[in-house]
Amino acid sequence: MDNKKKVVIGVAWTYANSDIHFGHISAYISGDVLARFHRLNGDDVCMVSGTDCHGTPTTERAIKEHTTPESIVNRYHEQYVKVFEKLGFSYDCYTKTADPYHHKKSQELILKLYEKGYIYPKTELASYCNSCKKFIYDREAEVICPKCGGVSKGDQCDHCAYVFQAQDLLKCKCRICGNQTEVKENTNLYFALSRFEDDIREHINKCRKFWRKNSINETEKFLNEGLVDRAVTRDLNWGIKVPLDGFDDKRIYVWIEAVWGYVTAVMRYCDEQKEKGVQNPPKWQDFWYDHKDGSNLCYLCHGKDNIVFHTIIFPALLKAFDDKMFLPDVCVATEFMNINGEKISKSKGNGWPMLDMLEKFDADSLRLYAIANGPEKKDANFTFEDYHAFHNGEIVNKYANFINRTLNYKGLDGHFAAGVVDPAIKTVCAETFKTCAENIKILNFRDAVFNIFEFASIANKYYDTKAPWVLFKQEDKTEFNNVMSTCLYVIANLSVLFEPFMPFSSKKLQDYLGIKQTEWKPVDFVGEKTFGKFEPLFCRLTEKDVL
Ligand SMILES: [Zn+2]
Ligand SMILES: [Zn+2]
Numbered sequence: 324m325d326n327k328k329k330v331v332i333g334v335a336w337t338y339a340n341s342d343i344h345f346g347h348i349s350a351y352i353s354g355d356v357l358a359r360f361h362r363l364n365g366d367d368v369c370m371v372s373g374t375d376c377h378g379t380p381t382t383e384r385a386i387k388e389h390t391t392p393e394s395i396v397n398r399y400h401e402q403y404v405k406v407f408e409k410l411g412f413s414y415d416c417y418t419k420t421a422d423p424y425h426h427k428k429s430q431e432l433i434l435k436l437y438e439k440g441y442i443y444p445k446t447e448l449a450s451y452c453n454s455c456k457k458f459i460y461d462r463e464a465e466v467i468c469p470k471c472g473g474v475s476k477g478d479q480c481d482h483c484a485y486v487f488q489a490q491d492l493l494k495c496k497c498r499i500c501g502n503q504t505e506v507k508e509n510t511n512l513y514f515a516l517s518r519f520e521d522d523i524r525e526h527i528n529k530c531r532k533f534w535r536k537n538s539i540n541e542t543e544k545f546l547n548e549g550l551v552d553r554a555v556t557r558d559l560n561w562g563i564k565v566p567l568d569g570f571d572d573k574r575i576y577v578w579i580e581a582v583w584g585y586v587t588a589v590m591r592y593c594d595e596q597k598e599k600g601v602q603n604p605p606k607w608q609d610f611w612y613d614h615k616d617g618s619n620l621c622y623l624c625h626g627k628d629n630i631v632f633h634t635i636i637f638p639a640l641l642k643a644f645d646d647k648m649f650l651p652d653v654c655v656a657t658e659f660m661n662i663n664g665e666k667i668s669k670s671k672g673n674g675w676p677m678l679d680m681l682e683k684f685d686a687d688s689l690r691l692y693a694i695a696n697g698p699e700k701k702d703a704n705f706t707f708e709d710y711h712a713f714h715n716g717e718i719v720n721k722y723a724n725f726i727n728r729t730l731n732y733k734g735l736d737g738h739f740a741a742g743v744v745d746p747a748i749k750t751v752c753a754e755t756f757k758t759c760a761e762n763i764k765i766l767n768f769r770d771a772v773f774n775i776f777e778f779a780s781i782a783n784k785y786y787d788t789k790a791p792w793v794l795f796k797q798e799d800k801t802e803f804n805n806v807m808s809t810c811l812y813v814i815a816n817l818s819v820l821f822e823p824f825m826p827f828s829s830k831k832l833q834d835y836l837g838i839k840q841t842e843w844k845p846v847d848f849v850g851e852k853t854f855g856k857f858e859p860l861f862c863r864l865t866e867k868d869v870l
Contacts, residue, residue, distance in 0.1 A: 328366040328620050331610045332358045333585035333651070334412075335625035336375035336420070339399040340384045342676035343406050345705055346626075349693045350657040353768055354624035355412045356694065357655075359823035360763050361620070362413075363843040369415045369610050371588035374400040376421035377562035378577040379462040392561045396421050402678060409681045410690060411826045416592035420563075420577075420584055424594075428587040429580040430566040432644060433512070433555065437567060441515045441643040442555055444569075447489060451507035452497040458558040459504050464495040478578070484541070484628065488551060512555040512565065514579065519639035520550045526638055530652040534634075535700065535766060538654045541630040550635070555579050582637040585623070586611060586644075611641075613649040621651040630656050655766055658698035660705055683868070685861060687825035688714050694824060695772045714864050721779045722817065723861040725786065726832070729810040730857040734795065737854040742801070742808030744849060751781050752816050752845050759820060760843060775820045782813040808849060811836075815848035828860045 334354035337343060351372075358370040376396040385392045400419050407417060418425060436442040450459045462476045469491050473482035476498060480487070497504050524546060531539050555576055556565055562574030589607050596604035613619055623633045633654050641648040680689060692713050696703055730737070755778040762771035786806070794803035818832040819841045833839075835857060838846060 326618060328361065328364075328618050329610050329614065330358075330361045330366050330368045331585070331589060331621040331649075331651075332361075332368060332370040333588075333621070333623045334370065334372035334414075335623075335629060336373050336581050336584055337399075337403055338375045338378075338380060339396045339403075339419075340380040341399070342678070343403055344675055344677055345680060345689075345693065346660040348406075348410065348677055348689070349660040349697045349703065350626040351412070351624060352410075352690055352693045352697070353655045353657065353766070354622065355410075355690075356763065356768055356823045357622050357624070358413050359826060360760075360843065363819070363822060363841060364760075365842065366620075367605065367609070369589050369592055369605070370413060371416045371418075371585060371592065372414060373417055373422075373425075373584055373588055374403055374419035375577065375581045375584075376400070376419050377559075377574065377580070379460075379559070382559070382561045383462060393421070406677045406681065410677075410686050413826070416588045416595070418584070418588050418591055420581055422591075424591050425580070425584060425587045426563045428590055429563050429575060429583055432579075432583055432586075432640070433575060434566050436514065436640075436643050437512070439643065441518070442512050443515065444510055445513045445552075446508055446510040448493060448506045449489070449509040449511075450492050450495050450504040451509075452500065452502060452504050454500045454502050455497055458507070458509055459495065459497050459499075460492065460557050460559075463498050464492055464504070465498050466492055466495045486545070486631065489554065509558070510569070511557070511573065512567070512570070513552045514555045514640070514643075516553050516636065516639050517550045519642055520546070522642050523550070523635055523638060526650050527634065530650075533653045533765075535654075535656055537627050537658065537700075538630055538634055538656045541627070541656075542634040545631045545635060550639075553578070553636070578632060578636065579640065582632055583640060585637070586641075608647075611649055612645075612647045619649045620653065621649060622653045622655055623651050624655040625657070627656045627658050630654070653766070658700065659702045660693075660698050661702055684710075684714075684864075687828045688718055688861060691718065691772065691821075691824050694768045697769065699767070699769050711864050711866075711868070714861070717776055719861050719863050721776055721783060722821075723859055725779060725783055725810070726814050726817075727857070727859055728786070729807065729814060730835075730854060732791070732807065735807075737856070739807055739811060739852040739854075740800065740804045741849070741851045742804030742806070744812045745785070745805065745809040748782065748785060748809050748813060749845070751778055752813070755816075755820060756844055763823070772824060775817065775824075778813075778820070779817060782810065782817075785813075786810060811852060812848050815846050819843070819846055831860060 332354050334351045337347060358368050361368045381392045381395050385395050452459050461478055466475050466487055468475055468480040468485055470485040471483040475481040478487055493506055495504055527542060556570055556573040557576045559574045563580055565573050565575060589610050593605050593607045625633055638650045641650055692710050755774055759771045759774040789806045791803055791806045815836055815838060818829045822829040
């Protein structure tokens, strides 16, 4: 095993303006798998995320619903917290960008970068709506994309993902009133992103071997267009106040403070540990400073529509903030999850809210499905028929049934005599831990799950070949006891292997078996055992359940 690592796991922040759906989860779930896997390996993990509260989508929604942005944010934040709890996401800190702690730490970032000269004021022409009496930005603007010609709203093209520059926004339409905007002088703060081009290139060349193709391609495309400085402030009244004079009518632009949330959430977690009186509380620098000894790891898990914010902009901010900062080395960008062959969209009404799905289906089963059929390297498709087949065919038939027929073996009443575990099965088990770990490390989560099911299949075949129901009738029970001991050994180890993927059922099983502590290595579960009645971990889904 490697030496103990300091692992930051940053899961993308969900925008507080709509329900969380299965597509989000298929991008975030890798974060929880990685967190649990690294904890099982004895590493120090800090898994963070939060609700992205600021910016125009929230204010737009508030206007539409005749309420305040705060109430929109609180409503969605509560929902997200509930979803992550029900799904067993093991966040060390799940916060929100509207949190005063995050405001304070983001303002400190702006001041520090301003003092270092990486943030500077710049006066330029901007799009002004005369009837709304304000500058028009983000989703308030309807822009024609200069790259592809498509009509988009926001700061990034909906069609080709091109990130709009200031001049692209000059010829736009105000979406609030529908009028053509006019051009007027405006002073904003800018981040000197262009000064970090060499650093970013060097960083990407160092860690590209860990990245998926989509991250590399998207990042290189963006770099090859040349990095340009980006506005840090916006004419808004909802967001984090700018800690410098002359910017009272502006707020810190969301792109900078939302990615900075990966740092502030770790800071918050460490401060909380200290306040709680934890012995030797961690320091945020433990996680975010580069220890230069190979002990750092930082995963950022997000969807493919968010790549350059994680691979270019965030690392540049880290570098600007403090030269000692560790730059995220593993970006886990997930492709899209479609529902019944269509892109999830609110207007189509096909994005099943996650809370509804969790009312109906088992959390572990949904987690595993999101990974095993997840959009790892290409877009994936969710259909209820497919989920149904996966749940019954893999989880119930290969895993749950094996457990049931062993633990509820008729005639034993939970009394298992000691026996010898089959050495061939022990070898397969050890191999599974190894290959599964290798696959997790290179972000092949689907293959990792396949490795475990492969082990379960071998165990099922072993059971059928040995036919314990025949051995049970023999006078000499030695062989029968050996078979049952082997099956118990398999069950105990499957519970550990599945722990990063299906934490609830693994915990239930381990509690039942009396396994108190687990590590990412075969658990030597042997000897005479007595158990109480076992309740099945998973129920079969019927046709009715998936209608
Ligand atoms: Zn475009
Ligand atoms: Zn207007």
